[in-house]
Amino acid sequence: MRVRSPQDLVGGIALILLSLLAFSQIGDLKFGTASRMGPGYFPTVLAGLTGLMGVIIAGRSLVLDGPALDQLHWRQALPILGAILAFGLAIRPLGLVIASALLFGIAAFASSDTKWRELLVVSAALILFAVGLFVLALGLPFPLWPRF
Amino acid sequence: MDNVFSNLAMGFGAAATPINLGLCFIGALVGTLIGVLPGLGPIATIAILLPITFYLDPLGALIMLAGIYYGAQYGGSTTAILVNMPGETSSVVTTLDGHQMARRGRAGPALAIAALGSFFAGCVATFIVALFGPVLAKFAQNFGPPEYFALMLVGLIGATVLASGSVVKAVAMIIVGLLLGCVGSDIETGEPRMTFGIPQIAEGINFTTLAVGLFGVAEILRNLEKTADRTVLGAKITGLMPTWADIKQSAMPILRGTGIGSVLGILPGNGAVLAPYASYTLEKKISKTPSRFGKGAIEGVAGPESANNAGAQTSFIPLLTLGIPPNAVMAMMVGAMTIQGIVPGPQVMNENPTLFWGMIASMWIGNAMLVIINLPLVGVWVRLLKVPYRILFPAILMFCCIGVYSINSSGVEVMLVALFGGVGYFLLKHGFEPAPLLLAFVLGPLMEENLRRSFLIARGDPSIFVTRPLSAGLLVIALILIAIVLLPSVRKRREEVFQEED
Structure with missing residues (x-):
């Protein structure tokens, strides 16, 4: 297993962390149903999608070639x-x-x-x-x- | 048709007051300034100036901010031609032939054609806004929540199709933007959502704070890394006047560029950035002597420069008529309107006709001012490039801080700028585009509201989105857009187009 796109790996991990952070804040906000969405509906779906994108981008970094990490100044x-x-x-x-x-x-x-x-x-x-x-x-x- | 003219007359009346003329001039001047200076874009500038507009009346504020946007399109070409460095992303293409013309001692005609082409495009595009704005607004008045939701979906998907860089990453940025838009109190129950217990974001993350951090501060950081000094072309600019042959050669490219720019500007995504590429490619393709391109062909300046200005102008159409920003700069305009207590949408034209028509009229006035600001004063702008960045960035930084502080007199708000600045820097360093994020951040709360309302109307039946013809049609467009991105041939072509950008 070789990391082919370090930028994507770090970016993907950051998205996963952001998703976890969001979930920790959503806590017990009511989810509701599709017909009567609670305050937690939209944030939960989006936090889940953020995590999913993180997994996709991080996973992709093992398959697709990409630029090396840019130096942080x-x-x-x-x-x-x-x-x-x-x-x-x-x-x-x-x-x-x-x-x-x-x-x-x-x-x-x-x-x-x-x-x-x-x-x-x-x-x-x-x-x-x-x-x-x-x-x-x-x-x-x-x-x-x-x-x- | 008669109506358009009487409405435009009313607009000119509103826009031609001394104060509004002054604001238009300031906007055009500041726009040229930041267009000339590489590393300070219209998004960052408008973000920084947003708090100040709170103290102006709505029309004046919008006139000034609009002036900054299209002014930047003029200014950007000056640096592209003289320094071979695009002052704006929209003038990247101009460096190809514009700078070559300058090297051959024809900087004057290049600058003149760029300005005149932009002016012509600006006039035509202003007229298009005046003509199609009302039609579209009338159409939009039939829109219910499902239509608005579908429309915003199309907008966001369109923004990823036309975004530069990786599609997957653009989608990720849109989702993050939507997520950030959720922060604050819930629209129905008022419950705090993801506020981390910070009172300053109890009502949501402030748009200006986010924009200043993501664009203003992150741009400073990026510029400080580049130590490359700017070399201004030493050659004197002699004779601005293009020859008769130049004008004849440029006429058709200007017309075509205006057309391409006007169409692409209305579409979601950044028309002003994409249009010059499309125009350049077209001119090169239909030229009888394509080999001249890249070696100082005047068509390569005339077409793209007209296209970017037309695109900048017509991108106001979705904002003014549907209330939906097609790109990040228009998202800033939504921010400016919200500060003034105006809800963007089709109702603006009826409830606030002087605002609508005044702004359109001001675009024409601004374009006329820009020709004057740019051509005779070109020497001043060139000299400005010699101001070292070590003097510029503290000034920009100070404006960022003072501007954000002045919104709520809150120091915490300023500290959030540092946080978002850090985030913006991280995004930049890892190949993520912040523009789709900002767009989604603005659309997020609107989308949620319309989605929840749609389900309320339909009593939870999702088929409401496909049984209403308008929303079904919009969803089909969204699907087509997705299909286009996934199509292998388009993907390849898209990569090629954006490759040239780097």
Whole structure:
């Protein structure tokens, strides 16, 4: 047994896991009958189909040739996703200015050619622009600074 | 016919207010901008701007978003011709002959023909929308739940037939999209479904959050991987005017491209992406000198560029008349309409005629603006390509975060973007297309509602779907589509077409 399409194998396994996750959440939602579908009907059928597709795609990977696994670039992915998480966590207590500064600071690690002085200028300009557009012009209710 | 003109006149009245003209211009400008910049597509851009549209009136919001979509079709060709890099997937074909023309010092005529062809196609397609929209909407008013369910089924199956890449994987993405659409409270009982106890998704996963993550963030990640620098063709663009011979050579390809694009745009799947391929293949096939193609044949620019713009335009027809988005960009428009409290469907035209006709009129205005934005300002756009990505991506990232936060003033919502961004990156890395997922996510709740209603009407008898002629007809179409995908010869041909894309 040889894996011919590693991408499909991983993708198929991910679909199976997603299907299990969905089933665990559906729990005891009423399934109902075809004529009177309960809230669980559609999700159960779809979660089952997701699992089935996972099995098909993973199974296919043993038969059909496909591309090798693409390298995941964690050096780029982690700072970007981390920057978004940081913004989400910081916006409420710390305000837009600090949350954006955090976003830029963390995201900068994703790029290999970051010039820190340039980043400082660009960040400052973008924060000014954002405050001007979203808070002053559009009047969105954003906290600008930390609230204690 | 008279009606069409009086309705269009009303539309122009609504679209030509200073504010709406301004929004149309902003949309066209932003569309050109992201069309020129590789790695920022219309789906991501509309997703990012969606929250802002909440503060506009419905017509203005839709005018601006539509402008972004067809504007991107113009902008994409500029990069394709000058840099040999398609700014949009819909302008991949333009690189073949467009860039060759530029290399032979004929960048000007290539750009001009691309813009003029797009403009002509845009005008014709706008008129087609105005002409066929009302007919189709009237037809759709007879639709009951079974018909809607069957129609959406056709739409989803069509999306897999016309999707690039593996059919099996596209089907998987559609099922996952439908599954994600189930998250939230049940439409009848209000019971929470698959919400993981997170209050922010108790009412369902927010469309914008999902779209920004899957498209916006995932695209940033993909672009950061590619370190290849962009080399802008150094040669000066001298003389935009095409010669008389150029125009004569391009006239018929433009006409044919417009026709192909208009038809493919209405069909489910991404017409604006598929149409240029079809047009290019046709032009090459009927040309007396096919050997010129790939070496700077102007027909290879004129046809596809007209086709993608026509397709972009007519893909509004299913959305405006049936309320069913044929592709992911139109799914975004459904999101925009929902934000404004408008339920897309045939009733929009009667209940909200200024919205319907105003939007159609704005398409023509937008197309006229685009010729002006693109031709004389081409130098500006080229210079823009020199802005390094390390400056661009923090700005895009910030807009993503602020936009999503502003929907519900919720930090958790922003964190979900990171989750979906990670998911989008995973999909990208394993050969899954996110577009069918988004389409299914929008259609999922509608499909469930209509299916449950159908069974209620029929008291649980599934034969309701085949005894009603309209829904039976639609189901036959769905079956034919499935048969087409499974047909070996079509499969081979399909693989060939998408192979050229890579």
